[in-house]
Amino acid sequence: MKIFELLQELDRKAPLGLALSWDNCGLQIGSPQREIRQILISLDVTPSAVAKAIEIGADLIVSHHPLIFNAIKSITNPLYLELIEHRIAVISLHTNLDVADNGVNHALAAALDLIPISHLTHETGSTWYHLSVTCPPEAIAKVRSAAYAAGAGRIGTYTGCSTVHGVTGSFVPLEGSTPTVGEIGTEEVVLEQELEMMVDSFQLQAVVAAITHTHPYETPAVYYYPVANPNPAYGLGLICTPRQQMTLRELATDVKARLGTGSLRLWTAGMDVDMKITRIAICGGAGGSMIREATGQADVLITGDISYHGYLDSKIPLLDAGHFYTEYPVLKSLQEYFSGLSIASTVLPIEDHEFSRNFHNI
Numbered sequence: 358m359k360i361f362e363l364l365q366e367l368d369r370k371a372p373l374g375l376a377l378s379w380d381n382c383g384l385q386i387g388s389p390q391r392e393i394r395q396i397l398i399s400l401d402v403t404p405s406a407v408a409k410a411i412e413i414g415a416d417l418i419v420s421h422h423p424l425i426f427n428a429i430k431s432i433t434n435p436l437y438l439e440l441i442e443h444r445i446a447v448i449s450l451h452t453n454l455d456v457a458d459n460g461v462n463h464a465l466a467a468a469l470d471l472i473p474i475s476h477l478t479h480e481t482g483s484t485w486y487h488l489s490v491t492c493p494p495e496a497i498a499k500v501r502s503a504a505y506a507a508g509a510g511r512i513g514t515y516t517g518c519s520t521v522h523g524v525t526g527s528f529v530p531l532e533g534s535t536p537t538v539g540e541i542g543t544e545e546v547v548l549e550q551e552l553e554m555m556v557d558s559f560q561l562q563a564v565v566a567a568i569t570h571t572h573p574y575e576t577p578a579v580y581y582y583p584v585a586n587p588n589p590a591y592g593l594g595l596i597c598t599p600r601q602q603m604t605l606r607e608l609a610t611d612v613k614a615r616l617g618t619g620s621l622r623l624w625t626a627g628m629d630v631d632m633k634i635t636r637i638a639i640c641g642g643a644g645g646s647m648i649r650e651a652t653g654q655a656d657v658l659i660t661g662d663i664s665y666h667g668y669l670d671s672k673i674p675l676l677d678a679g680h681f682y683t684e685y686p687v688l689k690s691l692q693e694y695f696s697g698l699s700i701a702s703t704v705l706p707i708e709d710h711e712f713s714r715n716f717h718n719i
């Protein structure tokens with residue numbers, strides 16, 4: 358598979374349009390035309406990741422954290438030079454993978470054996486649009502399936518969502534038009550159906566093109582406008598339930614064992630460590646800003662990188678399992694995804710990553 362083909366596949370798994378506005382995801386180094394035979398998957402593009410990629414003959418590193426974040430004016434960084442010299446491309450799937458369905462947080466939920474219920478927030482880089490188009494009744498099925506195929510009609514965990522109702526349309530074809538129905542200069546009144554569906558902004562262009570191509574009219578009346586609410590299909594963090602009832606203390610011990618983290622910080626917020634836990638908020642990576650979102654929605658938040666004041670101000674118990682360990686599970690799920698595309702891949706082992714090599718819990 359060539360890199361550009363993989364990028365098209367990845368845009369279905371973790372659409373770039375879901376990435377938050379400040380982020381820099383996608384192809385960072387490399388030619389879209391290059392063939393990929395072997396991928397190294399790593400949270401970061403570090404010297405040990407590049408060394409591993411060279412060792413296994415990888416053509417591509419897929420990282421979660423972007424290699425390039427800020428604009429660069431010259432390429433002298435030895436890491437970049439080594440990648441270029443060994444013709445190793447880099448694709449980063451960052452906040453698009455954080456907020457995507459089956460991304461970072463679904464992988465974390467699976468690693469913790471928790472059942473996801475809903476997203477913790479609906480923060481994404483995408484805007485949700487309401488789209489409507491009027492159609493002759495006999496063309497509605499064709500137009501609707503073309504729109505679905507281009508990505509329209511997804512609401513939360515449902516797909517194929519639309520409404521159709523009868524309308525009376527009228528129009529006057531002007532000079533220069535080639536009307537499917539009616540004559541130039543004469544008002545035409547026709548019974549039509551109006552098809553309404555929701556579309557995410559990153560699919561809007563493709564959906565409008567699909568409708569226009571399948572619609573029998575020369576100039577279909579397609580309207581779309583952004584709505585104030587987000588698509589519940591995506592968002593940062595998840596609310597989960599445990600498979601069996603457990604206490605805060607049991608949850609903490611379980612999380613530590615399942616993620617293999619050397620240390621874990623439990624903040625009780627003044628609660629009893631033997632309190633029963635029924636709803637668990639999770640957010641892989643730096644989820645300190647999710648404390649406020651989780652309060653009232655969950656009994657506890659599991660995340661990484663919580664600050665001193667984050668702990669002090671929190672009204673709910675917190676489990677800080679570390680940025681690295683809460684995001685690492687997504688790498689295994691990426692490997693399964695690549696094997697589904699028949700591309701060989703290797704996950705940089707935990708012990709090879711700088712984070713575990715250089716950190717010691719004393």
Ligand SMILES: [Zn+2]
Nearest residue numbers: 455461641642
């Ligand atoms: Zn992340």
Ligand SMILES: [Zn+2]
Nearest residue numbers: 642643680684
């Ligand atoms: Zn991260």
